[in-house]
Amino acid sequence: DTAVSQTPKYLVTQMGNDKSIKCEQNLGHDTMYWYKQDSKKFLKIMFSYNNKELIINETVPNRFSPKSPDKAHLNLHINSLELGDSAVYFCASSQETGVLSGYTFGSGTRLTVV
Amino acid sequence: AQSVTQLGSHVSVSEGALVLLRCNYSSSVPPYLFWYVQYPNQGLQLLLKYTSAATLVKGINGFEAEFKKSETSFHLTKPSAHMSDAAEYFCAVTSKAAGNKLTFGGGTRVLVKP
Numbered sequence: 683d684t685a686v687s688q689t690p691k692y693l694v695t696q697m698g699n700d701k702s703i704k705c706e707q708n709l710g711h712d713t714m715y716w717y718k719q720d721s722k723k724f725l726k727i728m729f730s731y732n733n734k735e736l737i738i739n740e741t742v743p744n745r746f747s748p749k750s751p752d753k754a755h756l757n758l759h760i761n762s763l764e765l766g767d768s769a770v771y772f773c774a775s776s777q778e779t780g781v782l783s784g785y786t787f788g789s790g791t792r793l794t795v796v
Numbered sequence: 797a798q799s800v801t802q803l804g805s806h807v808s809v810s811e812g813a814l815v816l817l818r819c820n821y822s823s824s825v826p827p828y829l830f831w832y833v834q835y836p837n838q839g840l841q842l843l844l845k846y847t848s849a850a851t852l853v854k855g856i857n858g859f860e861a862e863f864k865k866s867e868t869s870f871h872l873t874k875p876s877a878h879m880s881d882a883a884e885y886f887c888a889v890t891s892k893a894a895g896n897k898l899t900f901g902g903g904t905r906v907l908v909k910p
Contacts, residue, residue, distance in 0.1 A: 713896060722902070723834075723902070724900075724902055724903070725840075725900040727897055737895065738897055772839060772840070774840075784830050784842045784898075785840075785898060786842075787840040787841070788839050789837075789838055789839040790837075790838070
C-alpha cells in the first residue's frame with residue numbers, strides 16, 4: 683500500500699563503485715522527483731520528470747543519471763561514487779498541478795560511501 | 797528566484813507549551829507555501845499548505861500557519877506541544893512560475909521537554 687517506495691533503504695558501498703536506487707509510486711501521479719538531503723538536513727532538488735520526460739535538471743554531476751521507464755518509476759544511477767555523495771536521497775511524486783497538492787515523499791535511501 | 801529562510805535551526809519547548817516555528821520566504825510571484833514534518837529515519841510528511849485561499853491554514857496534528865504577505869512570512873504554530881511533535885520541520889515554497897519545483901528551508905529541529 684506504500685504510496686512512494688524506494689529501494690534499498692540503506693546502501694553502503696565503496697568509492698568508485700556504481701549503484702542504483704529505485705523508486706516507484708502507485709498514486710497515479712505524473713511527475714516524479716529526486717531530492718538529496720545532506721548531513722545538515724538541507725534538501726535540494728536534483729531532477730524532475732513529467733510523464734517520462736526530464737523537466738528539471740539542477741546542477742548535479744553527470745555521474746548521476748536518472749531514468750524513467752514509465753511515469754510510475756524513476757530510478758537514479760550513480761557512477762564512480764565519491765565520499766561526498768553520502769546523503770539521504772528522497773524520491774517524491776506529485777500531479778502536474780503539484781503546486782497545489784504538494785509532494786508525496788518516499789522514506790528515503792541512506793547512501794554511505796566509504 | 798525563490799527562497800525560504802527558517803529562523804532557528806533548533807527549538808526547545810516544554811510539553812504543553814506553544815510551538816512557534818518561523819518561516820520567511822522570497823518570491824517574485826505569488827507563492828504557494830508548505831510545511832513538512834520529518835520524523836527520525838522517515839520521509840517528509842505534508843503538515844499543511846497555503847495555496848492562495850484562506851490565509852490561516854489548519855493542518856494535521858493540531859498545527860496551523862498564517863500567511864502574511866506584508867511580512868513575507870508563513871510561521872507554523874501549535875498551541876500545546878506533545879512529546880510526539882519532536883521532529884524536523886521544513887518550510888517550502890513554490891509557484892506556478894517555478895514549474896512545481898519545491899524549494900526548502902534549512903529545517904528546524906523541535907525538541908519537546910517533559
